Amino acid sequence: MIKIMVADDHTMFVDGIDSILNKENDMQVICKCYTGEEVLKQLKEVQPDIILLDINLPGITGIEVSKTVLAEYPEVKILAISMFNEESFVTEILNNGAQGYILKNTGRKELLDAIRTICGGKTYFSKDVTNTIMKSLMKKRMESKGSTKLIPKVSRREKEVLKLIVEEFTTQEIAKELFISLKTVESHRSSLLNKLNARNTAGLVRITMENKILEN
Amino acid sequence: MIKIMVADDHTMFVDGIDSILNKENDMQVICKCYTGEEVLKQLKEVQPDIILLDINLPGITGIEVSKTVLAEYPEVKILAISMFNEESFVTEILNNGAQGYILKNTGRKELLDAIRTICGGKTYFSKDVTNTIMKSLMKKRMESKGSTKLIPKVSRREKEVLKLIVEEFTTQEIAKELFISLKTVESHRSSLLNKLNARNTAGLVRITMENKILEN
DNA sequence: TAGTGATTAGGGGATTACCCCTAGAATCTC
DNA sequence: GAGATTCTAGGGGTAATCCCCTAATCACTA
Incomplete structure (x- = not known):
């Protein structure tokens, strides 16, 4: 019953x-x-x-x-x-x-x-x-695909740096991790801020996650 | 045909x-x-x-x-x-x-x-x-809900600050926006770093988005 | 009513991020 | 092979974040 x-x-x-x-x-x-x-x-x-x-x-x-x-x-x-x-x-x-x-x-x-x-x-x-x-569901997929295209391509190295930024590494730690100079990492950060049209680290991370930039 | x-x-x-x-x-x-x-x-x-x-x-x-x-x-x-x-x-x-x-x-x-x-x-x-x-679809929702529970409750004011951080506001800008002192905003940031177990702004944003903390 | 947490605010200092500039070397592309 | 892009690296400076500490006021609740 x-x-x-x-x-x-x-x-x-x-x-x-x-x-x-x-x-x-x-x-x-x-x-x-x-x-x-x-x-x-x-x-x-x-x-x-x-x-x-x-x-x-x-x-x-x-x-x-x-x-x-x-x-x-x-x-x-x-x-x-x-x-x-x-x-x-x-x-x-x-x-x-x-x-x-x-x-x-x-x-x-x-x-x-x-x-x-x-x-x-x-x-x-x-x-x-x-x-x-x-x-x-289909609509959302379409939209998420469509909006991605506004973002310029992020290079291989920039993605590596970006990944570590998202994972809370500081610039110094990233430099050590990738065996490159602190200044080089700063260069990449600067390019990323430009390309993703972000003002600071917060924007970098938000835009990265919103557009799933690291998932390719 | x-x-x-x-x-x-x-x-x-x-x-x-x-x-x-x-x-x-x-x-x-x-x-x-x-x-x-x-x-x-x-x-x-x-x-x-x-x-x-x-x-x-x-x-x-x-x-x-x-x-x-x-x-x-x-x-x-x-x-x-x-x-x-x-x-x-x-x-x-x-x-x-x-x-x-x-x-x-x-x-x-x-x-x-x-x-x-x-x-x-x-x-x-x-x-x-x-x-x-x-x-x-249901499984994913369940999982995303389940993992949320490890995170301590973020207070009303902290959420307001967090929202502005994610939107690329600096501490100074947040202070002006919320009509409070720079030091107060720093206090909230510090609490957020503790509560969300983040090391820096990048982690703050990542954890916020991963756990959809601002969506309630 | 005493305790807990939230919100507010500050001093002082160390670290980190961001911005301006330049520039060589490697790699890819047309 | 010339040009574009990427990766590398630096100097020098300003702004922002993070960390340590304290502390008053307010609201809730056990």
Whole structure:
């Protein structure tokens, strides 16, 4: 028997879910909550296997609830439910403990499927959601590739120096490490500041990491 | 009519695909290739709408072919085909121009679906593939969250200072920006070096970015 | 209420980074 | 083989960082 907690601020929605789930032989809604506070309070009393959690709860949001649940009740699964197929919402809650994400226009069958899948220890995402994620994933990759091209090529030796700078070596230590003069290292540093259009070491490191310059 | 190029080093596979696709009224295989070199050579002669591209081609790999196609023939779509449902392969080729990714054990119907979807300007991923991606995406998030916990909490003011350091402000400039003394900023810097276990500004910036300290 | 941490601020000094300049030698490229 | 780039190295100076120390004020909390 799968013990279920439902958390959403719309009573009718909660009751509808309740009605659907209680028709199943292997499921039981043991707790209904209407705010984030209530979820955290109720969790001290009852032990659900899974929480159907609206991420847009008033007060303490679903995301914050999810964080807390992950930290304090790691054995409790979370299926996030939302009206919105927004990439930022999805990644945020996946980030914070949810094992699945479905939309509110999901049918009865898929809902039951999602609950059983997650309680079986797997993860579940509705097809709309995966599509959204994949698209934004591709976009980000494209962007990160595109922006890289503004940066002039950094030479082999400069990369060696840059690597050591990022690793917290001082100019003196770099000189010793590479068996070259302190003044030579200073030359490379100066070139790097120019090429990467940085004002100081902080900028050097930031730009290096933002553009993954050392990863080639 | 969708013009298709098929590229795979297994003749029987290519012929099978050819047979399947030519039965469709709206598709036509206009070119068959068996190596990466051949693909690049043939593209100077023929103009396919889409390339069914094995990513494990001998010689020039599918990934490299994809890079070139993206750069030189951006209007040509690519559907990557592979035996392996490996996260690294998938992300790599999505990184480099493919609009879709399906496995070789995909059925006839899904193949046709994928081709039509991509030629319609959308992207297509088989369900197995999306699952793999989502899983690895979650894993990475978990890991990045886990490692964060070794770092002591950075206070509100320290974060403000840290943010400006990363943005290439000098100590003097930070003092002016925050309307506090130079010595106060130095105090915060010193605390940050201690807390983040860094030796200098470079380490401060690197650790900040590696652990996404400013993103909360 | 006593203790802890955050924020503020300072003195004084050592080290490091940054900037201006030049310049030979090696290496790559057209 | 000529020109560009890279790697090397230096002089001399200013600015910035880092380190040691102390210390008052404020807020939170055990």
